[in-house]
Amino acid sequence: MILRRTCKEVSALLVAREDRDLPLVERVALRFHLAACSACPAFERQLLTMRNAFQRWRHYSEE
Amino acid sequence: MISVLHIFFMPIENQLAEHRSYLMRFARLQLRNEAWAEDAVSETMLAALSKPQSFGNRSQLKTWLVGILKHKVIDVLRQRQREVVLVDDEGDGGEELDALMFKADGHYANKPTEWGNPEQELNSRQFFTVLEACAEKLPAAMGRVFLMREWLELPSEEICKELQLTPTNLYVQLHRARLRLRECLEINWFGNRAAS
Structure with missing residues (x-):
């Protein structure tokens, strides 16, 4: 399940998105x-x- | 009306003195060092005194001074680059925050709350007093880096270049600063509002 993320991982991605562009796979996930x-x-x-x-x-x- | 005219006709040095404490507030918040803040504000005043004609009437005096101050703050950060990024003694608390927010399986320990009507909150001057207080509570090195991004509006690449930080290191600092600020606003503003 390459696109499955936990809430903890998603919160980290949401915060990271404030300062940098996320890779495509992470944006889709x-x-x-x-x-x-x-x-x-x-x-x-x-x-x-x-x-x-x-x-x-x-x-x-x-x- | 009289007081406005009074300020308008003041000599430039008196007008600048009127704004000094305001400029110091922002310099302190960004630099976390009284002497550096004094330097940045003094340089701002000197620059303004040496070229008053460049102010003209194109903006409010305060807007013009804050613009100069931002450049002077960047100069100080550049000069003090090695001291600016020193790790704080108090640690950054990143792991503790994670442990509070999430269970071992990666789910929220407590679901994030709704913060009400953001537009209404952002029209409150009091909200910004709390926001500033929360930014002030960040550990010094983390606070400097965070405000370079959010107040000086420097791109991440430029912050890395100025402070000789790796992108990974910068993103970790910014990440932890944002989580701390969120927590601080939750406790000191949005939590109180929900309770009242």
């Missing part, structure tokens, strides 16, 4: 897991909130 998992999409949304927060923070720091 991530998509499969997120479609089937009840926990990981919430973690993905948390990271998105953090990304938006830092964008907004940079903006505030220069206002």
Whole structure:
């Protein structure tokens, strides 16, 4: 099962994705897991909130 | 209105002094060293004083100064490269965080919570006070590297080049910083909101 990932592995991939491009196999594995998992999409949304927060923070720091 | 006009007609050195503590706050957060932060802010002030004509009216004074400060902070990081990446005494806590978040089989020990309405949260100034406090709590070396990415907006390749880090080492630092920040925000902001 080359595309099977645990939640722990997926959380690591989601965090890594913030700083670098993931290989194709990892991107596909991530998509499969997120479609089937009840926990990981919430973690993905948390990271998105953090990304938006830092964008907004940079903006505030220069206002 | 009078106070705004008052500031507008102040001599440039007085206007700069008004912004000094604000600039120090960001320099401290990024550099984690009082003397380095003083250096970066002093260099910023000198650069602004030496070329006030380059400010003109093209932006707010604070925006212009923060732009200069970012360049000066990068200069300090470059000069202090060997000290910047020294490993912190307190460790990075990466393994402890993993052990708290996940069971041995790789499933979550507790499912991640929903963080409510992100747009609403991001309109709260108080949220950014908590975010800054969380960034400040990162171990010094990790915090510097993380803020090079998130505040100075340097690409990963450039951070590696400036600090002579391997990409693997950089990604490990950034990874652990993001997990720590997530944990800190969960405890100090989103957890409190859910409870109230």
